Amino acid sequence: MVVAEGEVVRLVQVTLRTFYEPKFAVVLDQLVRKEAMRDEELAARIGINTRDLGKLANKLAEDGFLATHRRNELRPGAMKATSRTWYYIDYQRTIDNIKWRMFKIRKDIEDKLRHEQDSQGYVCPRCKKRFTTLDAGALHDFSTNTMKCDVCQADVVDNENLAEVQRGKVKMKRLLEQTKPIVDGLVKTEALRLNAFDIAAWLEKHVPVASGDLLPTAGGSAPAKVTIELVDERADGVERAKREAEAEAKRTQNALPSWIE
Secondary structure (H helix, E strand, C coil): CCCCCCCHHHHHHHHHHHHHHHHHHHHHHHHHHCCEEHHHHHHHHHCCHHHHHHHHHHHHHHHHCEEEEEEEECCCCCCCCEEEEEEEECHHHHHHHHHHHHHHHHEEEEHHHHHHHHHCCCCCCCCCEEEEEEHHHHEEECCCCEECCCCCCEEECCCCCCCHHHHHHHHHHHHHHHHHHHHHHHHHHHCCCCCCCCHHHHHHHHHHCCCCCCCCCCCCCCCCCCCCCCCCCCHHHHHHHHHHHHHHHHHHHCCCCCCHH
């Protein structure tokens, strides 16, 4: 069953595989097959118990990749309704979340790289002496409007080879390479406007709760249980005499001891 545009589904799957362990991607792979799924069904499909599924699902829900809905339902054979969990993907919310996360990750790296470049200092290309940004004022030659090395008088240059700066550039390059499929997917889905998924309406339509499935709410009364017994008249007399004898025995047993009188 197709639950969303193919590009949207691929975007969600690629993002999970880029930033998360495979076990999280497995959960989403099942949910893209169906609009909503109860925790027991989803756990059975993956081959884990509902407790472990809850740990994975809570992390994905916290990060905006899936949503949860709870509904009171009566389990088979149970006498009391309990709250049961349904999982589903709110695709529009998920896409918005991916956009925000991509922006935040890239901005954090760019800010760190810019800070490292600003504090990288300078180096003399001739004698290789390094200078911090605090040394720049003392190195400035107003006659040539350049900064001169105080050892060999060569013009100093930005120290672009500083290890921290190079690591930052490598990190940014790796990020761009790894997230290119995600960025391409966001571009393809930019024009899409997915309708909001009404989980309550979907459940009412596809998994309705029958009127007898829920116990009466507070203030109501449960239907009386009717029991029909067929009693043989002869056996009834014997049974009555037995009950009277048992009652007399109890009265005698509960009587006060004679030494109290």
